[in-house]
Every structure is written in C-alpha cells, then in structure tokens.
Amino acid sequence: MVSTEKNATPSAKAAAKPRGRPLAFNQDEALDAALNVFWSHGYEGTSMAELTEALGINKPSIYTAFGNKEELFRRALGRYVTGPAAFVAAVKKQTTARQVVESFLLQAVDFFTNKDTPNGCLIVQAALTCGQSSSAIQQELMAYRKHVEAGFAERFDQAKADGDLPQQADAKKLAKYIATIHQGMSVQASTGATREELLGVAEMALKSWPTNF
Amino acid sequence: MVSTEKNATPSAKAAAKPRGRPLAFNQDEALDAALNVFWSHGYEGTSMAELTEALGINKPSIYTAFGNKEELFRRALGRYVTGPAAFVAAVKKQTTARQVVESFLLQAVDFFTNKDTPNGCLIVQAALTCGQSSSAIQQELMAYRKHVEAGFAERFDQAKADGDLPQQADAKKLAKYIATIHQGMSVQASTGATREELLGVAEMALKSWPTNF
DNA sequence: TAATATTTGTACCGATTGGTAAATAAATAA
DNA sequence: TTATTTATTTACCAATCGGTACAAATATTA
Known part of the structure; x- marks a missing residue:
C-alpha cells in the first residue's frame, strides 16, 4: 500500500506539471519499503517478487521508476546511509575521541536492536551475501565500509592533534578495532542477541580504549 | 578430479565388499571441495552447477551420494567443524581463561587469513546469507554458534572456580564478548583485512580482558 | 473534443535454480 | 555366461530468477 500524493503546493520554483499518467505511489515510501526488504x-x-509485494507496485512500474534491481538497491542504500544509519557519520562531531567511539557503539546497539527495523546492519548483511554475480554491489559496499573506517581514522588523528588521544596511538588501528566491534555486534544482532547483551559487549570493548590520563 | 581408491587393506573387521559399480570419487575429498565452495x-x-564443477562429479552422483544440497552442506559443515575449525573447541584445553581467549583470537586471525582457505568463517558467512528459504540451515548455524558460545561460558565459569578469573566476572558476558570479536574479525577478513590488521584488533581486544592480579 | 505523454496491469521472455527419469557402464554373485 | 546391484551419463523437469513487450488506463495539452 502506497498512498497517492499530489504536490499541491505551488512553490516559488514551480514544479513542472507532469504530462502523462501520474505515479500511483510515493517514491520515497517505496524506497523505504525496499530498504526494509x-x-x-x-x-x-531479495527477489523481485518479494519487492513487488512489499512495495505494492508491479514489476514494470519498479523498473520504469528505478531502472533495475541493482539501481533500486543503490537508491535504498542511499536512503539507509542518510536516514537510519546517519548517526555513523554524525558521531564524529563529538568533542573527544572517547566520546566519538562511546557514542558510536552505544547508538549502534540501539540501532541494531530497534524493534521497528531489521536487526543488524544492512551493509554487513548485504556485503557477505555474494554469489559472485553482484560483485559490483559487493565492491561498492566494501568501498563504503573502507570510507567509514577511514573517516574514523581521520577523526582519531584529529584527536591526537587535539591532545585527547596519546601521541603513540595508532589511528588506523583504533578505527579498525571499533569497525570490527561494530560488525561483530551486527552479526550478533542479526542472529538474535539482545540489547542488554550488546550493551555488555560495547562496555567491554570500551575498556580497552586508550586514554591520556 | 577425484582419485579412485579401493580399500585394499583386509582389516580385522572386514569391510563388506561392495556389490555394484564402485564410486569413482573419494567422498572426503568431494566434501572438502564442497566445503571450499x-x-x-x-x-x-553456491549453486549446484558450481558444485558439480568444483567436485568434478555430475549432479545425479552428488544426489545419490549426499541426498540433496542441504545435506551436502551439513556434511561439509561437519568436516569444517572437526577439521580446519577444530581449534575453536580445542582452545578450551588451555590452562587459564586468559590463555584460552588469547589462543582463540590469535589462532582465529591466522585461520581467517590463511592463504590456502577462503577468508573468514564459514558459519558467519553462511549464517547471514538468508533468502528465507534455507531457514533450517540458518537455525542450525545459529544453534551451533550458541553452542560454541555456551562452551566458552562454561570454560570461564570453570576459570572462576579455578581462581584465574575474578569472582565478579560474568562468564556469559565474556563469552559473548569474544564471540563478537571473533565474528567481527571474520567479516573484516572476508572483506580484505590483512593478518597484521587483525592481529592489531585481537591485541586491542585482549587489553580489556579482566585479570585477578 | 482529439492528440500526446506517461504509468499501469497482464502476460510473457530466456536463463538459471534445485532436483530427477531413464538408459548405460562397471562391478560382484551365481 | 547370466543375473543382480550400484554408479555414471545424458537429457530433462517444474519453479523461479531478473527483466520486458504490449496494450489499456489516466493524465495534460491543444
């Protein structure tokens, strides 16, 4: 079920009036449904049959709207990264490295065990599903993981400059460490671990975090 | 290519002489090939087409020998657990909890990055690949993980009794912690992490291990 | 109204999925 | 040899995979 919605607001930059038959579904809602599957x-x-059922849209409409299955996944992935998983990029704004990683792991626990969304991380989940076709998707996901990890490493280098990480700290190593914890918790969550159990894991992982004091 | 091999040794308990046409392949070698795929x-x-090519055996022979794809996987999984992954059960024989977990993580690093075998852990790899069919396989793998984790928890309880873990230590929590590290390292390995990087992760993870001294 | 543009539903495509029927080949038992 | 048993080969099965041709439906433009 996708609600029909007309853009009834005549904004300043007038949206060009569509010529033909109007879309019977909302693209963002459809993408969210696809993301969930x-x-x-x-x-x-995920099969196209599952998608048609979940989106409530027939296959040809999906293909005209999104291209093909691979493109649909990419679009859904974009929604994921900027939506429910946006906290991953946002935590770097915390003022100290310690706060960054603590905030990251604790938010990840809640994220992985949120009752309203599938358990675990889409990127970990999808990255391991590899039938040697879809290698394009796989490499893209791997690149994204590397990107996130590199972002944390940069943040930790900044922390060393700020003085809230010891000079001898290895930023890349620390980044890979918390990425590994994150991925491990994702696997645990997608196979049934509870919020409390994952909080215990996060707490233990934080104990080994280097300090300047 | 699978070598033909007759059981030429007339042992005490005489192996019943096979009646019909002899198998043209060695079952264990075939299982090892299947395990690799x-x-x-x-x-x-993994498709049956891949399996026929990797085993060098036609499909009907695979089906008469192993039943079906699911049974073949179960048999391959058995070989995995008692073969290359046997160290997981064996490490519990170490004399202290600290030695158990250290031995476990370090051996896992070498195991995950062994050049002669696929990277990462079969059980983590297969557990996340779930198209809602094969839920039987999925639950079996989950049960196995739980079993391993429970085994570690038992070992840590023993360590508390032995006095090499503090009395206030939470055995189940510790077991889930190292299981999470293990699974995270598996994901990292199957997406390209090197031995040195994983050693760094293992080293950091060990820093938070509780001690009595 | 008629003409045009776009989306929809139905029905289908070739390729691949896991799995098998049936004939043939290779062994032992009589 | 002949009968029996088992394994192999070839060729095929229905179901599903991702993807699409085509015509009916619904909108704007003229």
Whole structure:
C-alpha cells in the first residue's frame, strides 16, 4: 500500500506539471519499503517478487521508476546511509575521541536492536551475501565500509592533534578495532542477541580504549 | 578430479565388499571441495552447477551420494567443524581463561587469513546469507554458534572456580564478548583485512580482558 | 473534443535454480 | 555366461530468477 500524493503546493520554483499518467505511489515510501526488504534478506537474498509485494507496485512500474534491481538497491542504500544509519557519520562531531567511539557503539546497539527495523546492519548483511554475480554491489559496499573506517581514522588523528588521544596511538588501528566491534555486534544482532547483551559487549570493548590520563 | 581408491587393506573387521559399480570419487575429498565452495560463497550463494564443477562429479552422483544440497552442506559443515575449525573447541584445553581467549583470537586471525582457505568463517558467512528459504540451515548455524558460545561460558565459569578469573566476572558476558570479536574479525577478513590488521584488533581486544592480579 | 505523454496491469521472455527419469557402464554373485 | 546391484551419463523437469513487450488506463495539452 502506497498512498497517492499530489504536490499541491505551488512553490516559488514551480514544479513542472507532469504530462502523462501520474505515479500511483510515493517514491520515497517505496524506497523505504525496499530498504526494509534488502535489510532483512540482503541483496541476492531479495527477489523481485518479494519487492513487488512489499512495495505494492508491479514489476514494470519498479523498473520504469528505478531502472533495475541493482539501481533500486543503490537508491535504498542511499536512503539507509542518510536516514537510519546517519548517526555513523554524525558521531564524529563529538568533542573527544572517547566520546566519538562511546557514542558510536552505544547508538549502534540501539540501532541494531530497534524493534521497528531489521536487526543488524544492512551493509554487513548485504556485503557477505555474494554469489559472485553482484560483485559490483559487493565492491561498492566494501568501498563504503573502507570510507567509514577511514573517516574514523581521520577523526582519531584529529584527536591526537587535539591532545585527547596519546601521541603513540595508532589511528588506523583504533578505527579498525571499533569497525570490527561494530560488525561483530551486527552479526550478533542479526542472529538474535539482545540489547542488554550488546550493551555488555560495547562496555567491554570500551575498556580497552586508550586514554591520556 | 577425484582419485579412485579401493580399500585394499583386509582389516580385522572386514569391510563388506561392495556389490555394484564402485564410486569413482573419494567422498572426503568431494566434501572438502564442497566445503571450499560453500566457504567462499555461502549456502544460497553456491549453486549446484558450481558444485558439480568444483567436485568434478555430475549432479545425479552428488544426489545419490549426499541426498540433496542441504545435506551436502551439513556434511561439509561437519568436516569444517572437526577439521580446519577444530581449534575453536580445542582452545578450551588451555590452562587459564586468559590463555584460552588469547589462543582463540590469535589462532582465529591466522585461520581467517590463511592463504590456502577462503577468508573468514564459514558459519558467519553462511549464517547471514538468508533468502528465507534455507531457514533450517540458518537455525542450525545459529544453534551451533550458541553452542560454541555456551562452551566458552562454561570454560570461564570453570576459570572462576579455578581462581584465574575474578569472582565478579560474568562468564556469559565474556563469552559473548569474544564471540563478537571473533565474528567481527571474520567479516573484516572476508572483506580484505590483512593478518597484521587483525592481529592489531585481537591485541586491542585482549587489553580489556579482566585479570585477578 | 482529439492528440500526446506517461504509468499501469497482464502476460510473457530466456536463463538459471534445485532436483530427477531413464538408459548405460562397471562391478560382484551365481 | 547370466543375473543382480550400484554408479555414471545424458537429457530433462517444474519453479523461479531478473527483466520486458504490449496494450489499456489516466493524465495534460491543444
């Protein structure tokens, strides 16, 4: 079920009036539905038949709107990164490295065990589903992971400059460490770990965090 | 290519002489080949076509020998657990909890990055590949993980009794912690992490291990 | 109204999925 | 040899995969 919605607001930059038959669904709602399916079953584990049912849209409409399955996944992934998983990029704004990683892991626990969304991380879930086709998707996901990890490493280098991490700290190593914890918690969550159990894991992982004091 | 091999040794308990046409392949070698494919691509990511090519055996022979794809996976999984992954159960024989977990993580690093085998852990790899069919396989893998984790928890309880873990230590929590590290390292390994990087992760993870001294 | 543009539903495409029927080949038992 | 048993080969099965041709439906423009 996708609600029909007309853009009834005549804004300043007038939206060009569409010529033909109007879309019977909302693109963003459809993408969110697709995201949920991919998030649950991975890329190759999701069939077009599942998608048509979840989106409430027939296949040809999906193809005219999004291109193909791979493009649909990319669009859904974009929604994921800027939506529910936006906290991953946002935590770097915390004032100290310690606060960054603590905020990251604790938010990840809540995120992974949120009752309203599939358990675990879409990117970890989809990255491991690899039938040697879809290698393009796989490499893209790997690149994204590397990007996130590099972002944390940069943040930790900044922390060393700020003086809230010891000079001898290895930023890349620390980044890979918390990425590994994150991915491990994702696997645990997608196979049934509870919020309390993951909080215990995060707490233990934080104990080994280097300090200047 | 699978070598033909007759059981030429007339042992005490005489092996019943087979009646019909002899098998043209060695079952254990075939299982090892199947294990390698499943290990690389997961359960659903592996097709029977890939298996026939990797084993060098036609499909009907695979089906008469092993039943079906699911049974073949189970058999391969058995070989995995008692073969290359046997160290997981064996490390519990170490004399202290600290030695158990240290030995476990360091061996896991070498195991995950062994050049002669696929990267990462078959069980993590296959557990996340889930197209809602094969839920039987998925639950079996989850049960196995739980079993391993429970085994570590038991070992840590023993360590508390032995006095090499503090009395206030939470055995289940510690077990889930190292299981999470293990799974995270597996994801990292299957997406390209090097031995040195994983050693860094393991080293950091060990820093938070509780001590009595 | 008629003409045009776009989306929809139905029905289908070739390729691949896991799995098998049936004939043939290779062994032992009589 | 002949009968029996088992394994192999070839060729095929229905179901599903991602993707699409085509015509009916619904909108704007003229």
